[in-house]
Amino acid sequence: xxxxxxxxxxxxxxxxxxxxxxxxxxxxxxxxxxxxxxxxxxxxxxxxxxxxxxxxxxxxxxxxxxxxxxxxxxxxxxxxxxxxxxxxxxxxxxxxxxxxxxxxxxxxxxxxxxxxxxxxxxxxxxxxxxxxxxx
Numbered sequence: 001x002x003x004x005x006x007x008x009x010x011x012x013x014x015x016x017x018x019x020x021x022x023x024x025x026x027x028x029x030x031x032x033x034x035x036x037x038x039x040x041x042x043x044x045x046x047x048x049x050x051x052x053x054x055x056x057x058x059x060x061x062x063x064x065x066x067x068x069x070x071x072x073x074x075x076x077x078x079x080x081x082x083x084x085x086x087x088x089x090x091x092x093x094x095x096x097x098x099x100x101x102x103x104x105x106x107x108x109x110x111x112x113x114x115x116x117x118x119x120x121x122x123x124x125x126x127x128x129x130x131x132x133x134x135x
Contacts, residue, residue, distance in 0.1 A: 003036050008062035016066060081131055
């Protein structure tokens with residue numbers, strides 16, 4: 001996902017937002033994508049459909065980045081990221097409430113120990129800084 005995301009953002013920005021992209025940059029995107037495929041060597045016979053899931057995630061995140069880039073042209077970056085966080089909470093809250101009984105391990109709540117709180121705050125801070133840097 002990390003290696004293909006910039007390629008998708010450039011290509012989608014060129015196709016959707018009509019951003020000015022040089023032929024050299026487009027050629028670099030194509031070569032980079034071919035290189036990515038050579039590295040991960042997706043074998044559909046062994047893995048099947050699941051080999052496409054990382055590409056799908058990268059595509060969805062690239063669309064998110066383009067929407068964020070488009071919105072931040074006329075709005076403050078901090079406000080846009082705040083709305084992103086609030087909307088994520090609103091969208092995940094129903095699943096958290098439905099599965100709070102522990103029937104799905106992903107949503108199983110447990111008390112956070114004091115030594116893990118620092119890690120949680122650190123990850124949140126780094127993630128916030130990364131998103132602000134990308135917009």
